[in-house]
Amino acid sequence: MKKKSNMFEKVIHIIFLLLGLITVGCVLLITIYLVISGIPAIREIGLVDFLFGKEWASTASEPKYGILPFILTSIYGTAGAILIGVPVGFMTAVYLSKLASPKVKSVMQSAVSLLAGIPSVVYGLVGMLVLVPGIRKIFNVPDGASLLAAIIVLAIMILPSIIKMSITALDAVPKEYEDASLALGTTPIETYFKVSVPAAKSGIAASVVLGVGRAIGEAMAVMMVAGNVPNMPDSLFQSVRFLTTAVSSEMAYSSGLQRQALFSIALVLFLFIMLINAALNFFLKREKE
Amino acid sequence: MSMISVKDMCLWYGEHQALKNVDIEIPENSITALIGPSGCGKSTFLKTLNRMNDLIPGVKITGDIRYEGTDIFSKEVDVNNLRKEIGMVFQKPNPFPMSIYDNVAYGPRTHGITNRVQLDEIVERALRDAAIWDEVKDRLKKNALGMSGGQQQRLCIARALAVQPKILLMDEPTSALDPISTSRIEELVTELKEKYTIVMVTHNMQQAVRVSDYTAFFLLGELVAFGKTDDIFSQPKDQRTEDYITGRFG
Amino acid sequence: MLKQSLSKKRKGYEVLMKAMMLLSVGLTAALVLFLLAYVLVQGVPNITWELLSTKPSYLTERIGILPDILNTVYIVLATLLIVLPLGVGAAIYLTEYASNQKVVGIIEYAAETLSGIPSIIYGLVGMLLFSNSMGTCLMAGALTLVIMNLPTIMRTTQESLKTVPQSYREGAFGLGAGKWRVVRTVVLPGCVDGVITGCILSVGRIIGESAALLFTAGFAHAVNGIIDGLAAPGATLTVALYVYAKEQGEFGVAFAIAAILMVLTVLINFAATLVQKHFAKRRSL
Numbered sequence: 082m083k084k085k086s087n088m089f090e091k092v093i094h095i096i097f098l099l100l101g102l103i104t105v106g107c108v109l110l111i112t113i114y115l116v117i118s119g120i121p122a123i124r125e126i127g128l129v130d131f132l133f134g135k136e137w138a139s140t141a142s143e144p145k146y147g148i149l150p151f152i153l154t155s156i157y158g159t160a161g162a163i164l165i166g167v168p169v170g171f172m173t174a175v176y177l178s179k180l181a182s183p184k185v186k187s188v189m190q191s192a193v194s195l196l197a198g199i200p201s202v203v204y205g206l207v208g209m210l211v212l213v214p215g216i217r218k219i220f221n222v223p224d225g226a227s228l229l230a231a232i233i234v235l236a237i238m239i240l241p242s243i244i245k246m247s248i249t250a251l252d253a254v255p256k257e258y259e260d261a262s263l264a265l266g267t268t269p270i271e272t273y274f275k276v277s278v279p280a281a282k283s284g285i286a287a288s289v290v291l292g293v294g295r296a297i298g299e300a301m302a303v304m305m306v307a308g309n310v311p312n313m314p315d316s317l318f319q320s321v322r323f324l325t326t327a328v329s330s331e332m333a334y335s336s337g338l339q340r341q342a343l344f345s346i347a348l349v350l351f352l353f354i355m356l357i358n359a360a361l362n363f364f365l366k367r368e369k370e
Numbered sequence: 371m372s373m374i375s376v377k378d379m380c381l382w383y384g385e386h387q388a389l390k391n392v393d394i395e396i397p398e399n400s401i402t403a404l405i406g407p408s409g410c411g412k413s414t415f416l417k418t419l420n421r422m423n424d425l426i427p428g429v430k431i432t433g434d435i436r437y438e439g440t441d442i443f444s445k446e447v448d449v450n451n452l453r454k455e456i457g458m459v460f461q462k463p464n465p466f467p468m469s470i471y472d473n474v475a476y477g478p479r480t481h482g483i484t485n486r487v488q489l490d491e492i493v494e495r496a497l498r499d500a501a502i503w504d505e506v507k508d509r510l511k512k513n514a515l516g517m518s519g520g521q522q523q524r525l526c527i528a529r530a531l532a533v534q535p536k537i538l539l540m541d542e543p544t545s546a547l548d549p550i551s552t553s554r555i556e557e558l559v560t561e562l563k564e565k566y567t568i569v570m571v572t573h574n575m576q577q578a579v580r581v582s583d584y585t586a587f588f589l590l591g592e593l594v595a596f597g598k599t600d601d602i603f604s605q606p607k608d609q610r611t612e613d614y615i616t617g618r619f620g
Numbered sequence: 621m622l623k624q625s626l627s628k629k630r631k632g633y634e635v636l637m638k639a640m641m642l643l644s645v646g647l648t649a650a651l652v653l654f655l656l657a658y659v660l661v662q663g664v665p666n667i668t669w670e671l672l673s674t675k676p677s678y679l680t681e682r683i684g685i686l687p688d689i690l691n692t693v694y695i696v697l698a699t700l701l702i703v704l705p706l707g708v709g710a711a712i713y714l715t716e717y718a719s720n721q722k723v724v725g726i727i728e729y730a731a732e733t734l735s736g737i738p739s740i741i742y743g744l745v746g747m748l749l750f751s752n753s754m755g756t757c758l759m760a761g762a763l764t765l766v767i768m769n770l771p772t773i774m775r776t777t778q779e780s781l782k783t784v785p786q787s788y789r790e791g792a793f794g795l796g797a798g799k800w801r802v803v804r805t806v807v808l809p810g811c812v813d814g815v816i817t818g819c820i821l822s823v824g825r826i827i828g829e830s831a832a833l834l835f836t837a838g839f840a841h842a843v844n845g846i847i848d849g850l851a852a853p854g855a856t857l858t859v860a861l862y863v864y865a866k867e868q869g870e871f872g873v874a875f876a877i878a879a880i881l882m883v884l885t886v887l888i889n890f891a892a893t894l895v896q897k898h899f900a901k902r903r904s905l
Contacts, residue, residue, distance in 0.1 A: 194893075210662075
C-alpha cells in the first residue's frame with residue numbers, strides 16, 4: 082500500500098515537473114526553429130550582404146536581399162517613439178504617483194490600462210484615417226503613410242508600459258527619503274525629481290527598455306501607417322518598412338529563397354528582442370535590490 | 371531669549387485632537403527633551419515646528435507658533451526657508467541612496483550653491499561638526515547606504531547641518547541604534563548645542579537626564595510639565611509626571 | 621529671512637516641471653478620450669443587426685461579421701481550455717514541488733522571455749510548428765496563442781498561490797495527507813483567484829491579437845460549428861478588422877469592429893479591476 086502511494090506521488094511529481102518545463106521547452110523550440118529556418122538564406126546571401134545590403138528587391142528578376150533599410154527603420158522608429166513617449170510617460174507617472182489625488186490617480190490608471198488593452202489594429206485603423214491624412218495636410222507631402230506616422234503610433238502604444246512600470250517604481254520609493262529632503266527646505270516638486278526619481282531609476286530604466294521591446298516588436302499598427310515600401314529611412318516622411326512588417330508583408334505569397342530570407346529577418350528581430358530582454362532583466366534585478 | 375515660542379497650540383487629525391493648548395518657550399543654545407508615552411503627541415509637536423505636519427491630509431492647527439518672533443504659519447513665510455532654518459533628524463537613519471558627499475551637498479545645492487570649492491568646504495565642515503569626517507573622508511564618493519546604522523545617523527545629522535540651520539529637531543534619533551552608537555550621538559548632541567538649539571524627542575528617560583537642559587512632558591496631547599530637566603526629574607510638581615518618570619506607566 | 625520667497629531659478633524650475641507634468645497627464649487623458657470617442661462615433665452607427673448576424677456574400681455585396689464573432693469565441697475557448705491546465709500546472713510545480721532554485725530560476729526566466737517575444741514571431745513559429753502540419757486553421761492559431769498566454773496564466777496563478785498560508789499546507793500534511801492530496805485539497809482551491817484574473821487578462825490579449833493569427837489561423841469568413849470551426853481557417857474580429865481596413869478599404873465595417881473591440885476592452889478592464897478589488901478585499905479579511 083505504502084509503496085503504491087509512493088509510486089503515485091512520484092508520477093504526479095514528474096507530471097508537474099514536465100508542466101513546469103513547458104515554458105523552457107517553448108523558448109527552446111522557438112529559438113531552434115528560428116535559427117534553423119533563418120540560417121539557410123543568410124548563408125546563401127552572405128551575412129554582410131544580408132545585414133548591410135541597402136536594397137531589398139525580393140521579386141525583381143535579379144533579387145536583392147539587403148535588410149539594412151529594415152534594421153535602420155526599426156531602430157529609428159523605436160528611437161523616435163522613445164524620444165516622444167518616454168518624456169510624456171515619465172512626467173505622467175511622476176504626477177500620478179506623487180502629486181495626483183487618489184481619485185485622479187485611480188481614474189488615470191484605468192485610462193492607461195485601457196490604452197494598453199486597445200488592440201494594435203485599432204491603433205492602426207485610427208492612424209490610417211486620422212494621422213496619415215493629417216501628416217499629408219500639415220506637412221504638405223504626397224503621402225502621409227510614413228516613418229513619422231509610425232513613430233507617433235508607436236509612441237502612443239508604448240505609453241502605458243512606461244507609465245505603469247514607472248508608477249510602480251516611484252510608488253515604492255520609501256517615504257523617509259522624501260521626508261528627509263523636504264525637511265531640508267526642498268520643495269515637493271524638487272524632492273520628487275531630485276530624490277524620488279533617482280531612487281526609482283532602475284525601475285524607470287526598465288520601463289524604457291520594456292517600451293523599446295514593445296516598439297521594436299509591433300507589427301500590425303505599423304503595417305497600417307508606415308507605407309510599407311522598403312526604402313532607406315532617409316527622412317521622416319519616407320514610406321518605410323520595419324523588420325516586423327518586412328516579415329508579414331511578403332509572407333503570404335513568398336516562396337523559395339525569398340521566404341527563407343523572411344525567416345532570416347525574423348531571426349534578426351528575435352536577436353534584437355533577446356538583447357532587450359537581457360537588458361530588462363538586468364534593470365529589474367537591480368530594482369529588486 | 372527663546373528661539374521658539376508656542377502659545378495655545380491645538381492640533382487635530384481630522385476629528386481626533388492630538389495636541390491640546392500647548393504653551394512652551396524653547397530657549398536658545400540648549401537641549402530640550404520631549405518625553406512621554408507613545409501616542410502622547412510629542413512627535414506630532416516636534417513635526418509642527420518645521421511644518422512637516424502640513425503634508426498630512428486632514429491636519430488642522432490653531433494657536434500661535436513663533437520662530438524668532440515670526441509667526442511660522444504667516445502667509446508671508448516660505449515654508450522651505452523655515453525648514454532650512456529648522457533642520458530635522460529622523461527616527462530611522464534615512465540617508466538618500468547616493469554618495470556620502472552628495473547626501474551632505476544635497477541641501478546646499480537645493481539652496482543654490484553650485485561652486486565646487488564652496489560645496490567642498492560646506493561638506494567638510496558639516497561632516498566635522500557631526501563628528502564623522504575622520505571616518506568617511508576617504509570614501510566620500512561611496513554610497514551612503516553601505517555605512518553602519520550609527521554612521522548613517524551621524525551622516526543625516528551632517529546633512530541637516532549643511533544647510534546651516536539654527537534649530538535641530540531630532541525625533542528619537544537613537545531609537546534604532548546600538549548602545550555604542552547611541553552614546554556617540556549623545557556626545558555629539560551635547561557638543562552641538564553650543565552652535566545650535568536642539569529639540570529632541572526621546573523614549574529613554576536616562577537619555578533625557580543625560581543630555582537635556584530642559585524637559586517637556588507630554589501626556590494624551592497635553593503638555594503636563596515643562597522646566598529645567600533637573601527640576602522635572604528631582605522634584606516633579608505634577609503627580610502624573612512623577613508616575614511616569616518613576617516608571618509607573620508608559 | 622523666513623519671508624524671502626524662493627529664488628527665481630527655483631521658482632522657474634517648479635513652474636516648468638509642473639507645467640510639463642500637467643501637459644503630459646493632459647495629453648495622455650486627451651488621447652484616451654479621443655480614441656474612445658472617435659472609434660465609437662465612427663463605429664457605432666455602422667453596427668447593424670444585419671452586420672452582426674450574417675456572413676459576407678460577394679453575390680449580394682453584403683458584409684457580415686457573424687463568422688468573425690464565432691471564430692473569436694471559438695479561439696478564446698480553445699486557447700483557455702488548453703492553456704489553463706498547463707499554466708496552472710507549471711505554477712503549482714514552481715510553488716509546491718520545485719526544490720532546486722536553479723530550475724525555478726530557469727523556468728521563470730523562460731516565462732519572462734516568452735512574454736517579451738513579439739506576436740509576429742509567434743505567428744511565424746506557429747506557422748512552422750502547427751499550420752505546416754495541421755493546415756491553416758483556428759486550432760493552429762489557438763495553439764500559438766497557448767504559448768503566448770502561458771506566462772500570464774502562470775504568473776497570476778503563482779501570485780495567488782503565494783497568498784495561501786503555509787500553515788494550511790502544514791496542517792494538511794500534519795493530518796497525514798500525501799503531497800498530491802494537499803495540492804488537490806488545499807493548493808488548487810487557493811489558485812482560483814489567479815486563474816480567474818489570468819483568464820480575464822488572456823481573453824483581452826486573445827481578442828486583441830492579430831499578428832500571431834494572420835499566418836496560423838488565416839482569414840476566411842465561414843460560419844461553422846465549434847468543431848468544424850476549429851479545423852477550418854477563419855478570421856477573428858481583430859484579423860477581420862485588419863483585412864477589411866487594409867486590404868479591402870471597408871472602413872465602415874472596420875470601425876464597427878473597432879467599436880466592438882473597444883467596448884470589449886473597456887469591459888475586460890473593468891472586470892479585471894473588479895475581480896482584483898474583490899480578491900484584495902477577501903484576502904485582507
